[in-house]
Amino acid sequence: MKFFQNVKAKLLPLAAVSVLTAGIFTGIEFQQAEKADAKKQDKNEIRNVIVMIGDGMGTPYINAYRSLKNNGKTPNDMKLTEFDPNLTGMMMTYPDDPDYNITDSAAAGTALSTGVKTYNNAIGVNKNKKRVKSVLEEAKEQGKSTGLVATSEINHATPAAYGAHNESRKNMNQIANSYFDDKINGKQKIDVLLGGGKTYFNRKDRNLTEEFKKTGYSYVTTKRELKKDKNKQLLGLFADGGLAKALDRDSQTPSLEDMTSSAIDRLNQNKKGFFLMVEGSQIDWAAHENDVVGAMSEVKDFEKAYKAAIQFAKKDKHTLVIATADHTTGGFTIGANGEKNWHAKPILAAKRTPEFMAKKIAEGKPAKDVLTRYTDLTFTAEEIKTVEAAAQADQDKGAYKSITKLFNTRSNSGWTSTDHTGEEVPVYAYGPGKEKFAGLINNTDQAKKIFKILKTGK
Ligand SMILES: [Zn+2]
Known part of the structure; x- marks a missing residue:
C-alpha cells in the first residue's frame, strides 16, 4: 500500500479525481485501470x-x-x-x-x-x-x-x-x-x-x-x-x-x-x-x-x-x-434443366415450406387443397396426382420430395x-x-x- 501511495502521489493531480473517488484502490487494480484507459483511447480496439x-x-x-x-x-x-x-x-x-x-x-x-x-x-x-x-x-x-x-x-x-x-x-x-x-x-x-x-x-x-x-x-x-x-x-x-x-x-x-x-x-x-x-x-x-x-x-x-x-x-x-x-x-x-433462366417467382409464391405442406397431406388433407392454400401457384391435375402418388408410396418423405421437385422444376433450381x-x-x-x-x-x-x-x- 505504501508503494502504491507513492505512485499515487506522483500521478497527482492527473489521476487524483479517479483514484480518490474510487476509495480503496490497490496497485494492481490501478495498473489494470490504466491499461483499460489506454485501450479505451484505442479507436480501433476490437472488444x-x-x-x-x-x-x-x-x-x-x-x-x-x-x-x-x-x-x-x-x-x-x-x-x-x-x-x-x-x-x-x-x-x-x-x-x-x-x-x-x-x-x-x-x-x-x-x-x-x-x-x-x-x-x-x-x-x-x-x-x-x-x-x-x-x-x-x-x-x-x-x-x-x-x-x-x-x-x-x-x-x-x-x-x-x-x-x-x-x-x-x-x-x-x-x-x-x-x-x-x-x-x-x-x-x-x-x-x-x-x-x-x-x-x-x-x-x-x-x-x-x-x-x-x-x-x-x-x-x-x-x-x-x-x-x-x-x-x-x-x-x-x-x-x-x-x-x-x-x-x-x-x-x-x-x-x-x-x-x-x-x-x-x-x-x-x-x-x-x-x-x-x-x-x-x-x-x-x-x-x-x-x-x-x-x-x-x-x-x-x-x-x-x-x-x-x-x-x-x-x-x-x-x-x-x-x-x-x-x-x-x-x-x-442457379439454373438447371438445360435452360438459361432461373425463376425466383415460384419460390416467392410459397406461403409455407414444402415440408409444412407435406405434413398437412400426411394429416389427411387433400394434396390439391394444401397446394392451393399454401401457395399462389396453379398446379395441373397431373402434378397434383404425382404428389398424391408420392405421398402414398412413401409416407415418410414422399410428399415432401414431390412438392420440392415441383418448385425445383418451376424455378430451374439444380441440385447435384x-x-x-x-x-x-x-x-x-x-x-x-x-x-x-x-x-x-x-x-x-x-x-x-x-x-x-x-x-x-x-
Ligand atoms: Zn454444416
Whole structure:
C-alpha cells in the first residue's frame, strides 16, 4: 500500500479525481485501470466478436436470395443483400479426415472455433481426440461474456464445436451436459444459450434446465418470455428439436433476429466485451432435402439476424462481425434443366415450406387443397396426382420430395447432391479488423485471427 501511495502521489493531480473517488484502490487494480484507459483511447480496439455461420450457405444461396429480395427480377440493377457489401473473400472448408475430403458441420465447426482441422463428427477435439481450446473459451478466459444462438438444437454440431468437446457430434446428451459441467474459473462458460433442443436438456436422467436455473440463469421457452427477461445469463429453448423454419414459425417462436438481438443486449453489458456465435442452422437442412423454398426461408431469417448484428456494430464501433458458411450443401445451382433462366417467382409464391405442406397431406388433407392454400401457384391435375402418388408410396418423405421437385422444376433450381459439397464459401467481414479476412483463407485461419484479436484487442 505504501508503494502504491507513492505512485499515487506522483500521478497527482492527473489521476487524483479517479483514484480518490474510487476509495480503496490497490496497485494492481490501478495498473489494470490504466491499461483499460489506454485501450479505451484505442479507436480501433476490437472488444466484441460476432461470428455468424449460415450452415451450408455457399455462394449460390446468396445469389438466389438476391433475386428473391428483388421480387424475382432479372439480375440487372438488383438490390444487394445485407451480406454483399461486406464480402471480403472466400474460405476453404476441407477437413482432416482419413476417409473424407468434404467436411461435415462438426469438423468445419471445430476448424472455425479452434483453428485445428479434424475428422468429421469431431466436436472441439483434434485428430487424436484431444480437447482443443475454442475462441469462445478464450473469450471467457479474457473475462468477456459469451453466447451461442442457433435455430437447430443448441447442442447441435456447429454451436457444440464452440461450447463443448466430444469425440462425436452424436453424443448430444453429453454435449448438453458439457454446457453446464465444463467450467472456466469455476463458472459456466456460456452466458447465453438460445435455440432448440428441449429434449436434451429435460431428460429422465438429468434436468439441466433446473440445474441452470439454480446457478442463476433464467430459462425461457417462448418469444414473449425471451423479450420480458432481463437476466444476463439465459438459457432459451424454443422447440423440442430444431425450431420450425422461418416461413412456418408460429408467433411464439422467436426469429433468429429476436434471439441474436436478445443475446447482444445481455452480452453487451460486460465492459470487457463479448464473443457471440450465431448459426442459421437450417439452410443446410433444407439443402439436404434439395428444398429451395426451405433454404431461401432460412437465408432470409439469417440475413435479418445479420442485419441486426451489423446495426449494433455500426453504433458500437468496437465490434467485428464475420459471416460465413461452414461448407456448402446440395450442389445448388442457379439454373438447371438445360435452360438459361432461373425463376425466383415460384419460390416467392410459397406461403409455407414444402415440408409444412407435406405434413398437412400426411394429416389427411387433400394434396390439391394444401397446394392451393399454401401457395399462389396453379398446379395441373397431373402434378397434383404425382404428389398424391408420392405421398402414398412413401409416407415418410414422399410428399415432401414431390412438392420440392415441383418448385425445383418451376424455378430451374439444380441440385447435384443430397450431402455437402466441397466448393469454397464466401466470407463477409465488417468492423475494425475486417481486412484480416480478405482473400482466400482457410477455415482454420478464422479461428487463429480471432484468438489473436481476443488476446490483443486488435
Ligand atoms: Zn454444416
